[in-house]
Amino acid sequence: MKTSEPAYLIRRIADTWIAADETFSQFYELEHAEELEPRCPPELPGVESAQAPFFLYRPLSGHEVPRLALLGIPYSGGTSIRHSSVGEFVHALREESWKKVIYPSLSQGGNSSLYDIGNGKKLLHTASIQDWGTCMMGEQPLDGHLPIEGETVHPYQRGLEAALHQAMHQQTRLCCIGGDHSITYEVLRRMSEISGNRTMLVQFDAHHDCGIDAIYQENPSHSNFVRHLLEQGTVAAVVQIGLRGLRSAEQMYRHPGLIQIPAEQINPDRVSQVLNEVRQRYGADSAYLTFDLDSLDPGSFPYVDFPIAGGPTWQNIRDCVTAALEVPILYQGMDMVEGQGVQADHRIPGHYEMALRMLVYMLDGMDRNQRQHSMLACPDTQDEGVLSEAGVSGNSHRREV
Secondary structure: OOOOOOOEEEEEEOOEEEEEOOOOOOEEEEOOOHHHOEOOOOOOOOEEOOOOOHHHOOOEOOOOOOOEEEEEEOOOOOOOOOOOOHHHHHHHHHHHHOOOOOOEEOOOOOEOOEEEOOOOEEEOOOOOEEEEEEEOOOOOOHHHOOOOOOOOOOOOHHHHHHHHHHHHHOOOEEEEEEOOOHHHHHHHHHHHHHHOOOEEEEEEOOOOOOOOOOOOOOOOOOOOHHHHHHHHOOOOEEEEEEEOOOOOHHHOOOOOOEEEEEHHHOOHHHHHHHHHHHHHHOOOOEEEEEEEHHHOOOOOOOOOOOOOOOOOOHHHHHHHHHHHHHOOOOEEEEEEEOOOOOOOOOOOOOOHHHHHHHHHHHHHHHHHHHHHHHHHHOOOOOOOOOOHHHOOOOHHHEEEO
């Protein structure tokens, strides 16, 4: 009978570390090693660390610096719905994720992964992720910077700027959880200032968010941020996927850099074809993915402020997101927005499973996208067992419990 070895760190009890093998059928007590300590998230101005991170996952200090960082932006000031609860979405989604625990690997960077029972797919197995926390809703810009005349100072600005600079410093991709869709405008605007890239925005949405209003059209909001991005030249082009429903005449908008795939026409092949054509035609050297939860049919996820029925199946949207992240272009970041929140003392609705599952596929696709581009840049680079010197897999450093 083959002897199993510790594979995943599952718990720390006082000064004792408990590990499990690959099948979670054998458990071991490990000796102390510095490499087994969790990697602490960076202390960022304007960002409050999560008491319990997404998926209860904490990478180990012996692992590589995370490639993907999760950041909550609980902002609802850009929506036209009074008393909207979208600012509470990140808290509810994080709590929903605690039902799906991910354990860090002992022998190499990576983790125990999640399984999609529907298609038997293993997700996030190689993903190097970390929850950086949630932006505080203060109003002080980073380092006391005073905004120029006419510039709007958002209450999450300090935390977002700190997270973007940290992400650039350690080559991590920022994955934001909103909040209303106006946060995409701020993320892309500030990301463009830092990187200078020609970015293609890949937007999954039931609405085209290019509205014109006689009074409020000059202020970027959840309903017009795409128009502002295009007219300011912040993005090279915008590809909108999943649009549907009726619109009034004044709600329609046309721009040379706005390409749309209606819900009735979306499939993975179509998404791949259009994105490849757009990145070449507009000279985009990077991409950013934004996912509005109203792109899902209300039967899959009804907790949005502006639901539109008749959407594609969840499986179709999932496959289209996967296809979008497989296009050969480097994604600089992503966000998920416009989900309604629930109070912490209420039971989280079962439909939140669909939002969480979509987030997992987005993170998994982002991880594969980053790894693919890393291999193209450094073809000889291979993952190595970063904890091999810790002795956690040797019989002399563990005992079965």
